[in-house]
Amino acid sequence: MPLIQWNKQLSVGIVSIDEQHKKLINMINALNDALAEGQADEVLAKIFDGLAVYTVKHFGYEEALFAQYGYEKSEMHKNEHDALIEQVVKLQQKMNDGNFIISVEVMVFLKEWLTNHILKTDMAYTKFLTAKGVT
Ligand SMILES: [Fe+2]
Ligand SMILES: [Fe+2]
Structure with missing residues (x-):
């Protein structure tokens, strides 16, 4: 069974964004599968890098989209994105230094x-962006 199972509760009601979220979920699941299969660290690092880029x-x-339509919670949302990216970049740096390998704990962190x-x-932007006609 995949680590993260897509379900309707995860839908933000905007097709383009749901597709991107599904892709992120697939990448995390692929990383989890590779870990479970005992793939080499270099293989795991490559999948992790791909996940970071995407x-x-x-x-x-x-x-x-926030900028285009003037979403009022844009700054708060962007701060959360920045914090997430910072965490991922830190893990990448540690990995490059040889101080970090993908583990079950890391997978739980990514899933969460x-x-x-x-x-x-x-979910908080669904109503706003849908009203602007974003699909
Ligand atoms: Fe998102
Ligand atoms: Fe977001």
């Missing part, structure tokens, strides 16, 4: 940060 891209997509952010922070 996360930045996804956050950028949301923030561009993504699902909590979607459920608490992303």
Whole structure:
């Protein structure tokens, strides 16, 4: 069973964003599978790097919509994105220094940060962006 299972509760009601969230979930699940299969650290690091890159891209997509439509909670939301990216970058740095490997604890952390952010922070823009015609 995948680490994170997509379900309707995770839908923000905007197709383009749901697709991006699904992609992030798939990447975290792929990392978890690779860990469970005992793949080499370099393989795990590569998947993790891909996840980091796509996360930045996804956050950028949301923030561009906030700017375009003047979302009132934009700053708070952006701060949360920045904090998440900072955590991921720290893990990447540690990994590059050889002081860090992907573990079950890291997978739990990734699962929690993504699902909590979607459920608490992303959900808050649904009404606003939907009203602006964003799909
Ligand atoms: Fe977000
Ligand atoms: Fe998001």
